[in-house]
Amino acid sequence: MKNIINKIVYGSLTFALSSCIANYDNINTEPYQAPDLSPDGYALGSAMNNLAGCVISPDVNTAQFTDCLLGGPLGGYFADSNAGFTETISNFNPKDDWSRVFLKSDKIIPTLYSNLKQIEIVSQNTKDPVPFAIAKVIKVAAMHRVSDAYGPIPYSRIGANGEIATPYDSQEVTYDTFFNELDESIKILNEHSNEQLVPTADYVYKGNVKQWIRFANSLKLRLAIRISYVNPLKSKQMAEEAVNPANGGVIESNVDNAAWNYFETSQNPIYVATRYNQVQDSETGGDTHAAADIICYMNGYKDNRRAKFFTLSEWKDIDYVGMRRGIVIPELKTIGRKYSGVNISPTSPLYWMNAAEVAFLRAEGAAVFNFDMGGTAETFYNQGIRLSFEQWGADGAEAYLNNSENKPEPYVDPAGTNTYSDQISNITIKWDESATPEEKQERIIVQKWIANWELGNEAWADFRRTGYPKLIPVKENKSGGIVDSEKGARRMPYPLDEYVSNRENVEYAIANYLNGPDNMATNVWWASKK
Numbered sequence: 001m002k003n004i005i006n007k008i009v010y011g012s013l014t015f016a017l018s019s020c021i022a023n024y025d026n027i028n029t030e031p032y033q034a035p036d037l038s039p040d041g042y043a044l045g046s047a048m049n050n051l052a053g054c055v056i057s058p059d060v061n062t063a064q065f066t067d068c069l070l071g072g073p074l075g076g077y078f079a080d081s082n083a084g085f086t087e088t089i090s091n092f093n094p095k096d097d098w099s100r101v102f103l104k105s106d107k108i109i110p111t112l113y114s115n116l117k118q119i120e121i122v123s124q125n126t127k128d129p130v131p132f133a134i135a136k137v138i139k140v141a142a143m144h145r146v147s148d149a150y151g152p153i154p155y156s157r158i159g160a161n162g163e164i165a166t167p168y169d170s171q172e173v174t175y176d177t178f179f180n181e182l183d184e185s186i187k188i189l190n191e192h193s194n195e196q197l198v199p200t201a202d203y204v205y206k207g208n209v210k211q212w213i214r215f216a217n218s219l220k221l222r223l224a225i226r227i228s229y230v231n232p233l234k235s236k237q238m239a240e241e242a243v244n245p246a247n248g249g250v251i252e253s254n255v256d257n258a259a260w261n262y263f264e265t266s267q268n269p270i271y272v273a274t275r276y277n278q279v280q281d282s283e284t285g286g287d288t289h290a291a292a293d294i295i296c297y298m299n300g301y302k303d304n305r306r307a308k309f310f311t312l313s314e315w316k317d318i319d320y321v322g323m324r325r326g327i328v329i330p331e332l333k334t335i336g337r338k339y340s341g342v343n344i345s346p347t348s349p350l351y352w353m354n355a356a357e358v359a360f361l362r363a364e365g366a367a368v369f370n371f372d373m374g375g376t377a378e379t380f381y382n383q384g385i386r387l388s389f390e391q392w393g394a395d396g397a398e399a400y401l402n403n404s405e406n407k408p409e410p411y412v413d414p415a416g417t418n419t420y421s422d423q424i425s426n427i428t429i430k431w432d433e434s435a436t437p438e439e440k441q442e443r444i445i446v447q448k449w450i451a452n453w454e455l456g457n458e459a460w461a462d463f464r465r466t467g468y469p470k471l472i473p474v475k476e477n478k479s480g481g482i483v484d485s486e487k488g489a490r491r492m493p494y495p496l497d498e499y500v501s502n503r504e505n506v507e508y509a510i511a512n513y514l515n516g517p518d519n520m521a522t523n524v525w526w527a528s529k530k
Contacts, residue, residue, distance in 0.1 A: 049201070052203060054112040063270060064287070066105075076471045081288060129188045133185040151522075211256050284314060326475055327474075363377045367444065385400060386401070424470055
């Protein structure tokens with residue numbers, strides 16, 4: 001991405017910028033030092049697009065580690081399917097190279113902060129706050145994934161002195177900063193809601209500021225519900241502010257889905273990563289296949305979205321069957337190839353957030369926490385199902401949401417080695433207003449989980465926060481007794497390099513902020529449900 005220069009003219013109702021050429025080939029060589037910059041459209045366009053690539057990276061190796069090998073499996077969506085993988089996040093014994101990426105990849109934090117600085121300079125030079133306000137929304141979208149992976153992280157002081165080896169913030173302070181940054185951006189964007197970025201500077205919303213407002217409020221709602229157990233009062237305040245129409249509204253239509261639609265001349269990194277080492281005549285996948293968990297739920301529900309999510313299996317008379325996570329991985333050429341793969345195209349966008357998720361967030365806020373979400377839990381729940389079916393182009397939403405009989409099916413491994421015969425969950429689909437808040441929460445989270453397909457880190461966050469969806473436990477737990485197979489990994493350990501380059505700060509954070517040892521079994525701050 002750093003080598004792509006976009007010819008941009010930034011326009012609004014009040015000004016336009018002249019164009020000239022800037023070279024960003026070396027943007028990451030000095031990640032915290034912005035290059036010489038003139039206030040021109042090239043600078044803004046290149047920086048905005050590089051910044052967007054920090055949420056889910058277009059770099060295939062980075063996206064593979066953060067989303068295919070970490071979030072995807074821990075969220076119950078993906079299963080590792082390369083038999084050469086023996087030290088994995090799924091088995092709770094990952095190499096440092098696997099678990100360090102969110103915090104140490106130069107494609108995330110360094111790229112984020114260097115481009116954020118460029119956008120800030122452009123906004124100052126042009127006296128227009130809109131680009132920097134949007135940039136801060138993207139910053140939160142990217143950095144909450146980092147914090148949710150580790151807990152306390154360096155955040156508020158990153159880049160202040162041009163260094164990455166800075167003190168940590170507690171996760172509570174980090175989340176407070178997220179809310180402050182979102183509130184500042186929402187206020188500015190509402191004051192300039194009729195302005196417009198030139199579309200080639202914005203591959204998410206084509207420059208539509210009103211849509212950025214709706215995404216910012218929706219992101220605020222996501223983070224508000226995230227802290228619902230650890231800080232219920234602030235959760236309620238932030239959630240109710242987010243859905244208040246006076247603040248610009250939230251995503252309610254698939255037209256407003258936040259998706260980085262950049263892959264016309266390059267390939268979607270999740271598509272590429274799931275097909276690494278693919279067997280030549282196979283259509284199912286390579287290093288990553290679909291997980292047994294989500295297919296068991298969707299098979300049991302007879303969910304018409306299956307054809308949109310998964311490739312057909314190669315097992316005789318079985319359309320969709322996933323691979324169990326956390327196993328001794330079978331040989332791909334003979335056995336592994338037969339399981340269903342991830343159905344994604346080279347040009348598919350990278351989704352950040354969808355309208356269905358927002359509806360389910362509102363449903364949970366109303367049903368479980370008694371927040372004022374602007375409607376009833378049942379209405380939002382049914383709306384979430386309808387929106388998801390619409391998003392994926394599947395029919396049968398009304399019959400599906402009215403089904404009160406179907407349940408997830410047990411996992412029968414066609415290879416006969418990794419069957420899990422217990423009933424994963426007894427939760428049905430149709431809304432039941434008489435159910436307990438706990439049952440309502442499971443019902444909401446399961447449907448939200450299905451609707452958030454591919455957003456593995458978000459699914460993992462919900463699993464840690466609520467205990468739902470119930471997942472098939474890991475079979476080969478290689479953590480040495482540290483991680484509970486049922487509870488799964490609760491966070492990632494800090495990169496080993498932090499103990500070398502940032503030792504004093506990381507040890508202080510562990511002693512004062514983490515509330516447990518630096519391993520995969522310690523809960524992050526917001527995962528506090530009793």
